Amino acid sequence: MNPLHDSIRAIFWKEDGLYLLDQRKLPQQKTQLHLTSAMAVAAAIRDMVVRGAPAIGITAAYGVVTSALEHQSLSFDACKQRVIEDIAVLAESRPTAINLFWALDKMTSCLESVHSNQHDLIQALLQQARLIHEEDIAANYKMGEYGASLLPADAAAVLTHCNAGALATGGYGTALGVIRSAYRAAKIKQVFADETRPWMQGARLTAWELVEDEIPVTLLCEGAAASLMAQGKVSWVIVGSDRIAANGDVANKIGTYSLAILARHHGVKFMVAAPTSTIDMHTATGNDIPIEQRDVEEVLGCGSERIAADGATAWNPAFDVTPAGLVDAIVTEKGVIEKPDIDKMKMHMSL
Numbered sequence: 048m049n050p051l052h053d054s055i056r057a058i059f060w061k062e063d064g065l066y067l068l069d070q071r072k073l074p075q076q077k078t079q080l081h082l083t084s085a086m087a088v089a090a091a092i093r094d095m096v097v098r099g100a101p102a103i104g105i106t107a108a109y110g111v112v113t114s115a116l117e118h119q120s121l122s123f124d125a126c127k128q129r130v131i132e133d134i135a136v137l138a139e140s141r142p143t144a145i146n147l148f149w150a151l152d153k154m155t156s157c158l159e160s161v162h163s164n165q166h167d168l169i170q171a172l173l174q175q176a177r178l179i180h181e182e183d184i185a186a187n188y189k190m191g192e193y194g195a196s197l198l199p200a201d202a203a204a205v206l207t208h209c210n211a212g213a214l215a216t217g218g219y220g221t222a223l224g225v226i227r228s229a230y231r232a233a234k235i236k237q238v239f240a241d242e243t244r245p246w247m248q249g250a251r252l253t254a255w256e257l258v259e260d261e262i263p264v265t266l267l268c269e270g271a272a273a274s275l276m277a278q279g280k281v282s283w284v285i286v287g288s289d290r291i292a293a294n295g296d297v298a299n300k301i302g303t304y305s306l307a308i309l310a311r312h313h314g315v316k317f318m319v320a321a322p323t324s325t326i327d328m329h330t331a332t333g334n335d336i337p338i339e340q341r342d343v344e345e346v347l348g349c350g351s352e353r354i355a356a357d358g359a360t361a362w363n364p365a366f367d368v369t370p371a372g373l374v375d376a377i378v379t380e381k382g383v384i385e386k387p388d389i390d391k392m393k394m395h396m397s398l
């Protein structure tokens with residue numbers, strides 16, 4: 048029995064460095080990677096050992112700590128300079144999730160505030176990284192409450208896309224946090240999850256998380272979502288986000304936009320759960336969000352196996368943008384923005 052449905056964590060700081068659950072290997076293998084340099088942390092983010100916007104930000108923050116530890120034998124100024132260079136490398140790891148840049152900005156401010164010695168610098172950076180991690184989990188619990196409160200008592204079943212769960216955050220999850228809270232409140236009985244080509248975050252990660260936490264999950268190919276909605280089987284789509292623009296446009300895993308269009312067509316509500324660290328008021332609209340293009344091999348094959356006909360090429364954007372007009376609610380740790388627009392976004396961010 049798992050009464051809280053909240054048992055998964057993927058990021059651990061220990062005395063000897065950072066440990067990440069290797070998400071490329073789930074669900075077949077539960078292995079942890081031990082990382083002790085910013086270069087290794089940047090590679091882990093780039094190679095999808097850790098993924099999901101808030102988790103990328105938290106991991107990068109700990110990556111800055113590993114950098115200070117690695118360079119502590121240098122003079123104080125030289126150590127700081129090397130950490131600044133490593134922060135630039137970490138910032139190059141993935142382009143879309145704003146949480147990465149948000150976390151690195153916080154770590155940079157922290158670095159700039161220390162003028163004493165390497166020991167104080169390491170302690171200050173570690174404290175800041177831990178705070179980012181703890182506050183993310185706390186934000187997810189708040190979002191869980193706000194998001195679940197939007198669902199009717201008989202929501203019965205919801206649909207989610209990609210993995211916006213404990214694995215994608217410090218813990219509990221954004222979209223899956225709402226789902227965990229709503230399941231605990233007996234508002235939903237069933238979760239449908241898109242398998243999410245090409246990385247299969249739905250099939251490998253969301254399904255694993257929900258099974259581990261004893262929440263019933265049914266997988267479907269993305270192409271089956273329209274039929275699911277046409278049959279009236281879901282009342283809400285609940286997703287996370289990698290970056291929300293100032294006007295409420297939402298970047299999330301490729302395929303989210305299609306779901307939003309389908310949801311509107313079928314009278315299904317569409318919720319985005321994301322902490323305010325995912326909201327980028329400096330990016331005016333979704334058109335201004337940089338969309339990561341990934342290796343075509345991810346689409347031409349499945350895992351390491353080639354599927355596509357020889358000679359075919361592929362288009363592989365990792366994210367798409369859902370216009371604010373298709374979003375019924377954005378849920379953050381501060382509350383709910385219904386039918387988001389620029390004025391509501393500004394008001395929310397000033398709370």
Ligand code: MRU
Nearest residue numbers: 098099100209211215287288300
């Ligand atoms: O490519 P990924 O796996 O990093 O993409 C993750 C997503 O799109 C998630 O939905 C998003 O980061 C929100 S995570 C709480």
